[in-house]
Amino acid sequence: MTADTHALTGAYVCDALSEPERVTFERHLLQCETCRQEVAELRDTAALLGAAASAQTPPGLHDRVMAQVRTVRQVTPLATSLALARERRRGGLVRRISWGAAAALVACGVALGVIAVRENHEIASMRQQHEAVSNFLASGDLRTSVGRVSTGGTVTIMSSRRHDAMMIAASGLTPLPSSEAYQVWMKEAGGMRPGPVAHPSADGVIGPMMAKGIGGVTAVTMTVEPAHGSAHPSGNPVLVMRLST
Amino acid sequence: MGGQPPAGGAAAANAPPTLEQLLVRVAREDHEAFEAVYRRVSAPIYGLVRSVLRNRAKAEEVTQEVLIEIWRMAPRFDQQRGPAQTWVMTLAHRRAVDRVRSEQAAADRETRAASLNTATAFDEVTEQVEARLDRERVRHCLETLTALQRESVTLAYYRGHSYREVSELLDLPLGTVKTRLRDGLIRLRDCLGVTR
Numbered sequence A: 001m002t003a004d005t006h007a008l009t010g011a012y013v014c015d016a017l018s019e020p021e022r023v024t025f026e027r028h029l030l031q032c033e034t035c036r037q038e039v040a041e042l043r044d045t046a047a048l049l050g051a052a053a054s055a056q057t058p059p060g061l062h063d064r065v066m067a068q069v070r071t072v073r074q075v076t077p078l079a080t081s082l083a084l085a086r087e088r089r090r091g092g093l094v095r096r097i098s099w100g101a102a103a104a105l106v107a108c109g110v111a112l113g114v115i116a117v118r119e120n121h122e123i124a125s126m127r128q129q130h131e132a133v134s135n136f137l138a139s140g141d142l143r144t145s146v147g148r149v150s151t152g153g154t155v156t157i158m159s160s161r162r163h164d165a166m167m168i169a170a171s172g173l174t175p176l177p178s179s180e181a182y183q184v185w186m187k188e189a190g191g192m193r194p195g196p197v198a199h200p201s202a203d204g205v206i207g208p209m210m211a212k213g214i215g216g217v218t219a220v221t222m223t224v225e226p227a228h229g230s231a232h233p234s235g236n237p238v239l240v241m242r243l244s245t
Numbered sequence B: 001m002g003g004q005p006p007a008g009g010a011a012a013a014n015a016p017p018t019l020e021q022l023l024v025r026v027a028r029e030d031h032e033a034f035e036a037v038y039r040r041v042s043a044p045i046y047g048l049v050r051s052v053l054r055n056r057a058k059a060e061e062v063t064q065e066v067l068i069e070i071w072r073m074a075p076r077f078d079q080q081r082g083p084a085q086t087w088v089m090t091l092a093h094r095r096a097v098d099r100v101r102s103e104q105a106a107a108d109r110e111t112r113a114a115s116l117n118t119a120t121a122f123d124e125v126t127e128q129v130e131a132r133l134d135r136e137r138v139r140h141c142l143e144t145l146t147a148l149q150r151e152s153v154t155l156a157y158y159r160g161h162s163y164r165e166v167s168e169l170l171d172l173p174l175g176t177v178k179t180r181l182r183d184g185l186i187r188l189r190d191c192l193g194v195t196r
Helices: A009-013 A019-031 A033-052 A061-069 A078-089 A091-096 A099-124 A126-137 B019-026 B031-053 B056-076 B084-105 B109-117 B121-132 B136-143 B147-158 B163-170 B174-192
Strands: A143-148 A154-160 A165-171 A180-188 A191-198 A206-212 A219-226 A239-242
Touching: A009 A019, A009 A033, A009 B147, A009 B174, A019 A033, A019 A126, A019 A154, A019 A165, A019 A206, A033 B031, A033 B084, A033 B136, A033 B147, A033 B174, A061 B031, A061 B056, A126 A154, A126 A165, A143 A239, A154 A239, A180 A206, A191 A206, A191 A219, B019 B031, B019 B056, B019 B084, B031 B056, B031 B084, B031 B147, B056 B084, B136 B147, B136 B174, B147 B163, B147 B174, B163 B174
Parallel strands: none
Antiparallel strands: A143 A154, A154 A165, A165 A206, A180 A191, A180 A219, A219 A239
C-alpha cells in the first residue's frame, strides 16, 4: 500500500481514524512489518502521554470498583480457550480412551462448552475483534506467507506459533453470489479441518479474520462453499499454501 | 545472605512488584493484587479519560468501566506484547474515545461541533493538559515539538478528536494533520527514549 496509508500510524495510535479507515489501516499493518514496529513504539509513547495526565480520582470510585469486581467473572486465557476449541473439534477423541476417562472428559466438556459459548458471544462484538487483531499484530514471532488464488486475487496469512493462531486476509478475489462464500481449510495429519468462512466485499476483499489452533497445520487451502460453509471441502481448492514455519 | 545467589524470585522480594507482575496475579483472581493495580493506574486512567471527555461524571463512569475491564481481561494480558502501562492506557483511551464517538452519533453532535469552532478551544486544551502534567519529562518533550505538531497531538490524543476534526479545528489539510500527528509522536518517542 502507499506511503499515504503508512503515514496513518500516528492517527491510528491516537484512535483518531474513522471506522472504515481503521479497518483499512489494520489490513495494511498485516503486510507492513515496519508499520507494526512503529505502531508498537508510538503506542508506548502515547501511554506515557496518557499517564502524564494523571488526576486524583473522585472519592467513592475505589469502593465501587472493588465491590463490582467481586461480581465480574474473568475471561479465560487465550491459550486455554484455543486448546479447548481444538479439543472440541477433534470429535473422535472420546472413542479412543477408557470409559472412566471418557466420562470425566464429557463432564468437563459440558462445563467448558458453557465457557466457549460465552466467549463466542464476546468475540461477536466488534471491539473485541479489533483488540484481538491489534494484539495479534503486536506478536513478536509473526510469519507472513502470500498465496495466489487460481480464480483471481491474493491471500496473505500471518501466523504466530506462540499465539497458536493465524490471521488471514485476501484481496482481489472474484466476487461471489450471496449464496456462496470462500472457506479456509487447515490441512493436518488427520485431514482437512474447517476454517473461517467469509463472503468477499464487492471489491473482492476478505478479513482480516483469525483462525486458531495451528500447531499441526502443514498447509492452508481455500474453496468456494455454500454461504454458511461446509464440514468438508466440496470443490477443488482455489488456493493451496504451505505454512511457513 | 551466605553468598549463595538467591533462589528464583527471592531476589526481588523487597522490591515493589511491577505492574506486569501484579497483572499476572490479578489473572488468578487475586483481589489483593487488583487493589495494588488500582492504586497504580486509577489516577492516570481517570486523568486521561477526563481529559478526553471533559466531564467529571462521565469520566468517573468510564474510568470504572476501564478498571473492571482490566480485571476481566487480565488473563489475556501478555507481557511479551509490550508494557502493562501501554495495555492499560490503550484500553482507557479507546474506551474514552468510543464514548465520545457514540455520543457524537447521538444527539449532542451539534453541540460538540459548535464547541469545535470556538476560537479559544485549542488554547484551553493546551493549558489544562499541560497544567496537569506531573511528569516533567513529558512536559519537556512536548515543548520540543513544533506548534503544529503539539496542537495536533494534543487535540487528537488528549481531546480524543478524530484527525478530520483536528483538521477542521486547525484549518489545515487532512494530509498535513496526518503527517503532524505522526511526526509529533515520533519526536516524542525519541525524546522519551521509547524503544521496543
